[in-house]
Amino acid sequence: MWQGFFVREDMDSEKSTSVRESGDVSRWVPLRFVAEPIQVTHEEAPVLKKDPECPDQFVWRRQTYQVVEQISAWRDYERRGLMARNMAPKHLASASRRGSWGVGRLYYRVRTNTGQVFDVYYDRRPRSVEQRKGQWFLYRELREP
Numbered sequence: 001m002w003q004g005f006f007v008r009e010d011m012d013s014e015k016s017t018s019v020r021e022s023g024d025v026s027r028w029v030p031l032r033f034v035a036e037p038i039q040v041t042h043e044e045a046p047v048l049k050k051d052p053e054c055p056d057q058f059v060w061r062r063q064t065y066q067v068v069e070q071i072s073a074w075r076d077y078e079r080r081g082l083m084a085r086n087m088a089p090k091h092l093a094s095a096s097r098r099g100s101w102g103v104g105r106l107y108y109r110v111r112t113n114t115g116q117v118f119d120v121y122y123d124r125r126p127r128s129v130e131q132r133k134g135q136w137f138l139y140r141e142l143r144e145p
Contacts (some may be wrong), residue, residue: 009074013083015107021100028109029062036060038120052122060138078123107139117142 040055054070106122119139 003144023134027144029145031141031143032058033120033140034138035140036137036138038136040120051106054110055120055136058136065118067110068113069111071109071111071117073109074107075104076107109142117124117144 023118039059040052042053043056043059046052054068054073057064057066059065104124106118106124108121109117109119111117118141120136122134122136124134
C-alpha cells in the first residue's frame with residue numbers, strides 16, 4: 001500500500017503537524033496517480049483567491065464532476081526547489097505553519113456524483129508574472145478497501 005509523508009493541517013486548526021498518510025485516513029487506497037490540471041467552479045466566489053474553499057465541481061478530461069461530499073482537507077506549506085533555500089531559518093518555521101505568498105498547496109479529498117473519490121489540490125504558486133493566481137490539479141483517485 002502506498003504511504004507518504006505530508007504536512008497535514010486541519011482547516012479549522014492553527015496547528016500543523018507532520019503525519020504519515022495512515023491512521024485516520026488509512027482506509028483510502030490510491031487507485032491511480034493523475035497530477036493533471038483541472039478547471040473548478042465554486043457556487044460562491046472564494047473570498048481569498050490564494051486560499052479557496054473546496055470546489056463545488058470540476059472538469060477533468062472534458063467530464064464534469066459534481067462534488068457531493070468533502071471528506072477531508074489539509075494544507076501543505078512545504079517550500080520546494082529554490083523556494084526551500086531562499087528564506088532565513090528563523091522565518092522558515094512560521095512560514096511552514098502559515099504559508100507565504102505563492103507557496104503551498106491546499107488539498108481536498110472529495111466524493112463526486114459518480115461515486116469516485118479524488119484528492120484535488122490548489123497549488124498557490126503563480127504560473128507567470130501575468131497570471132499570479134495559482135492552479136487547481138487532480139492529484140489522484142482513491143478507493144476504500
